[in-house]
Ligand SMILES: NC(=O)c1ccc[n+]([C@@H]2O[C@H](COP(=O)([O-])OP(=O)(O)OC[C@H]3O[C@@H](n4cnc5c(N)ncnc54)[C@H](O)[C@@H]3O)[C@@H](O)[C@H]2O)c1
């Protein structure tokens with residue numbers, strides 16, 4: 001049974017059990033029902049409820065189960081779902097909902113030093129792009145408080161809410177809450193926490209856990225007497241991140257003394273801590289790297305991985321992918337890890353297989369970090385690897401390109417051809433029947449391109465050995481794929497151009513219409529959000545390659561829903577035709593992103609203020625030159641918030 005407190009939280013969050021019964025909810029929580037057996041609605045309802053209960057201080061399951069079992073399953077089914085890509089909402093507190101002064105995001109997470117190293121590489125790239133010496137950068141490590149995120153602007157106090165809008169809980173300060181360490185008000189983001197030792201001694205009798213206690217401090221209009229006392233005793237405080245004990249130093253030192261530094265910072269405070277936060281301190285890098293809707297790219301949380309296991313490798317099987325890359329699939333002795341049965345692991349490429357000795361008999365440490373197929377964390381006992389000499393599909397010679405082995409057969413490697421066809425029908429998503437077995441049979445009958453498939457009629461299928469019923473069904477399904485409407489970006493993504501997954505196709509088609517994308521220049525692609533120079537080059541080459549097939553299929557008359565274009569019609573955009581200059585550090589995203597958006601809305605964006613400038617948009621830490629110039633020319637100055645208001649965001 002759910003407790004009364006839990007029921008109360010669900011009621012306040014406006015969550016009802018629609019797809020699950022209470023019994024099933026609890027059965028899932030106790031893992032008596034496997035997550036894979038849930039349909040999408042049930043899985044999502046379970047996650048929503050777990051999240052609300054967690055935020056309300058009455059968690060139903062452990063964090064590890066939440067992250068590695070349920071969110072991992074959701075991520076596998078719907079990688080773009082808002083629970084994966086945005087800040088998870090919290091909505092259980094009494095008080096007025098208000099816009100937050102700055103956006104409060106979640107954090108990106110890493111569970112191994114190698115993931116931290118990849119993050120540092122992204123910082124290095126940003127430093128290179130800005131001509132800043134990477135070695136001169138200061139990294140900062142602080143404890144990751146496991147309390148309640150809140151923001152103190154000096155006057156008002158807010159919960160994190162959904163990251164954009166929080167709840168005004170200024171009353172908590174009015175009730176006597178202090179800032180940790182005799183700190184002053186107005187230090188920005190932090191967490192409401194309670195001392196561990198104090199909790200054990202005075203509060204554990206009345207509250208299940210610290211989270212439960214912290215939630216009660218925020219949630220209740222009338223404080224419980226022990227909570228009131230804890231505030232008086234300054235055991236429960238607001239701890240601004242700016243006041244946290246920190247390690248600071250260069251990347252070289254951090255990488256060298258990683259374990260030691262993490263351990264020291266992890267234990268630097270007497271509060272519940274669920275990791276450490278690593279971030280870069282240089283404002284230029286922060287602005288340059290910006291943020292996703294979920295986290296700042298210049299910050300990352302390092303958490304301990306609870307789900308690791310040591311297993312023996314049975315064999316490493318080469319598989320040829322759609323692009324001809326040979327992927328090593330590592331098969332291991334089956335093992336259960338945080339609830340799931342694992343039988344295989346990913347090694348990124350054959351270079352890694354060779355370097356690390358990933359061969360039959362080797363013992364490896366697996367970590368399940370949010371992905372369904374676990375990563376190889378460490379090779380404990382290496383073994384001689386088996387390197388494939390030929391493509392496992394067509395027997396052609398293999399060549400190395402960088403870290404990867406490739407099949408040299410670009411025309412009729414069965415694996416490449418079949419995977420491309422399969423990919424096409426799967427991504428379209430408006431048909432059934434073209435799975436691996438069907439496609440293999442077509443391949444054997446010399447039907448090896450998608451346009452040829454669309455020319456087949458029922459008797460052609462029958463002649464290839466498909467039964468009469470299946471043959472008719474295949475023809476019906478082809479017809480259905482042509483007449484059932486799909487988004488144009490989905491259609492484009494089905495061609496499997498390297499780097500043009502669903503997301504990038506949608507971005508591209510928000511600016512250009514379908515056939516015209518084939519005549520775009522590299523500059524035009526680079527100008528779009530998310531397309532760097534290197535990507536643009538690869539995308540152009542990829543588009544060239546599919547153009548003939550695309551034209552043939554496009555002519556068949558698929559029913560495509562056009563993506564809504566980003567450009568607003570002039571007159572409707574409040575900044576169309578206006579001349580803008582952006583300066584300073586922006587809080588709501590990177591300056592580059594804002595500039596791109598402004599351009600897409602029809603504004604001209606310059607770098608210097610002149611008599612022609614309409615608006616100067618200022619972030620934080622603005623130099624005097626631009627401000628003086630604006631004053632001199634009578635240019636209207638807008639704060640970041642005023643600007644976002646103006647464009648209606
Ligand atoms: N058990 C459950 O049922 C359940 C349900 C939902 C979420 N969760 C847990 O919550 C996590 C997601 O929560 P989240 O979005 O708060 O993300 P998160 O765990 O990544 O934490 C992000 C937050 O860390 C805080 N933070 C703490 N110390 C900090 C420091 N030193 N510097 C900067 N920021 C610091 C910030 O307030 C920031 O908002 C999940 O990974 C999961 O483990 C558990």
Ligand SMILES: [Zn+2]
Pocket residue numbers: 320391392393394395396407408409413414415416
């Ligand atoms: Zn091949």
